[in-house]
Amino acid sequence: MRLSLVTRFSALVGTLLTVGIGIALTLDHFLPGQPLLAAGLCLAGVIPIAIITVRSQVQPILSLFRALEGTVTSYRDGDFSFSLHWPQDDELADLIRAHNELGHVLREQRRDLVQRELLLDTMVQNTPVAMLLVADAPQRARTIVYANLAARQLLADGRKLEGHALRDLLAQASPALGEALERGGDGLFTAGEGEDEQVYHLARSHFSLNGRRHELLLLRHLTAELRRQEVQTWKKVIRVISHELNNSLAPLTSLAHSGAELVRRGQTERLPQILETIGERTRHLESFILGYARFAKLPTPRLQPCAWARFVERLASQVRFRVVGDLPAEPALVDPAQLEQALLNLLKNAHESGSPPDAVELQVRRLQDLLRIEVFDRGSGMSEAVLTNALVPFYSTKRSGTGLGLALSREIAEAHGGRILLSNRDGGGLAVTLILPAS
Incomplete structure (x- = not known):
């Protein structure tokens, strides 16, 4: 039978009052005419009984509170192995049950977290990518916080690197690694010479850990690949x-x-x-x-100002197309010969796509710091498979094609720091977009 705390303490108070009244009536009967003496004797008898009774009821509750305080302290320290028991069926039992369920949830979460940490550590330690976590600080004070097995093998013959200064490690490593770090950003670098030449890819990212800035360095060995x-x-x-x-x-x-x-x-x-x-x-x-x-043999682009009107006029003398919209007034900083070769390839492809000659269009727009050069046609377009492989060198769907036109255009765009995009148009045809830096 469930008895609430209010019911139990109300019954206790009622019992004590009944006992007190009974003692008072009994004393009044035996000591007539002496109310003060009867009252004093009544208090002397009832107060100790009340204190003992209340203490016997409150002491287990106080012990429970001390136990709760201890388990909360343990939870704060990361120990979730404790649980409590309360024999009564009341509100405190509900509290203890909720407390034990919380401990169970925290234990499960801690166990799952430990398992994930073990899995992550196993993956990080066994990955072939060398990983270095460096605390961000002035260059001379940057220290290594974490290094996996691949980093230890690559940079220190298997020795631990945690706590060492990054500059001391770079002093013993290949000069190419130090130069790659000084350049900033991601990229490839080559270490060694001749038959011992090795190619690596350096990737880096910054993030905050425990309120401090850190840098993660990833070194991937790419020679064999x-x-x-x-x-x-x-x-x-x-x-x-x-x-x-x-x-x-x-x-x-x-x-x-x-x-x-x-x-x-x-x-x-x-x-x-x-x-x-x-x-x-x-x-x-x-x-x-x-x-x-x-x-x-595509050389490095020789960038120079190029007026769009004269450039498009020279292009139109070699292949037929229609200009859409106005040309940018500002000259572009490009290699005119290479850009002309790229656009000739795209315009000739547009004519060979089965498009009507009048539907081959060229549009040049400047969008903030980018140039968007688009070639449109109304040919047969491309299937998803062809779109995926069209920019791959030597890939061609033409019987006599070399598969180099689009690949050369992409090479020219990327050499200028841009990219090329292909997409089918609504209503049929293809849109080829060159996106280049405006300056």
């Missing part, structure tokens, strides 16, 4: 070139044999046609090789 990619690229290049050479040389061999046979028979009337076909295939092969050479 880059070499594998290089081999795959060379295989692809050789495969594409071999395919194109075979497509050109096999007909040439056949035509040369046919011409020699006709000469031997004295039937020379077909020789002009055979020689014209040989010349056409030779010119195609020459164009193919020159396309690869231009892609492989």
Whole structure:
């Protein structure tokens, strides 16, 4: 049966009052005419009984409060292993039950947190990426807060790095690492020379930890991966070139044999046609090789002011298109020859897409610090698979295509610090966007 604290203490007070009244009536009966003596004897008997009774009821509650204080202190110290028990079925039992449930939740959370920390530490320690956590401070006082196994192996032959100054570590490491850190930002750098040359990628980020600024340095060894990619690229290049050479040389061999046979028979009337076909295939092969050479030998852009009116006029003399909107009044700081080559590739692709010639458009806009150059057509557009691979070198959907036009345009855009985007247009066709820095 559940008895609340109010009911229990009300019953206690009522019992004490009943006992006091009973004692008072009894004394009044035995001591008639002496009310003060009866009252004094009554108080002398009731007060000790009341004190003992109340103390017996309050003492367990006080002990419970002390236990609660102790468990709260333990919780503050991170120890959630305690639980309490209260034998009565009252409000204090509800409090203890809630307290024990809180402890259970905190224990579960602590256990899950420890498991996640163990998992994270295992992953961080076993990742091949070298990780250094450095406390942000003046350059000479920057200390290493954390280093995983890969960082220890790479920079200190497996020794612990925590607590060491970053400048002392850099003094013993490759000078290329120090130069990469001084440059700031992310990027690749090369350490070693000749056969010992190694390529690394440095990534860095800043964040606050315990109220202090920290920097996380990530060093990834890319030599083996880059070499594998290089081999795959060379295989692809050789495969594409071999395919194109075979497509050109096999007909040439056949035509040369046919011409020699006709000469031997004295039937020379077909020789002009055979020689014209040989010349056409030779010119195609020459164009193919020159396309690869231009892609492989793209120089660093030589930036100079370029007036848009004259640039677009020169472009229009080589390929047909329509200008949409007004050209920017401010000249662009670009390499005119390279930008012209990129836009010629895009405009020729637009004409080859099946678009009506009048629907090939060029739009140039300046948006704050960016140049947005767009080429539009109303051709067949691109499927999702083609959009994904269109900018990859050597990828082409044309039977006689080299797959270098869009790749060369992307190379030129990225060399200028920009990028290229492809998207299908509503109503059909393709939009190719070059985004370049305005200055």
